[in-house]
Amino acid sequence: MAAADENPAVIDRRDIPLSGGRTLRVTEYSTISIRIAVKTGSPYVITSLEQIDNEAVLKISPGREGSNAHKNWVRDHTKGDDLPQ
Secondary structure, X not given: OOHHHHOOOEEEEEEEEOHHHOEEEEEEEOOOOEEEEXXXXXXXXXXXXXXXXXXXXXXXXXXOOOOOHHHOOOOOOOOOOOOOO
């Protein structure tokens, strides 16, 4: 791969405010790829990814919550299992 593909330039970055003080950040790169991040919130897991007509539809839910997220919850490894939470 070319070096440009390894470090694509950021074309645009937008923050979308969500409830609960969370922010959805969408970043577009010169390779036409898109990165989606949820800031300030629980760890999120992908609960579904579908191709519907000409759209890619991604659904994420907080770990340990939501309809399917309980099957793929994310453990916070910064806390020991024996520590009170």
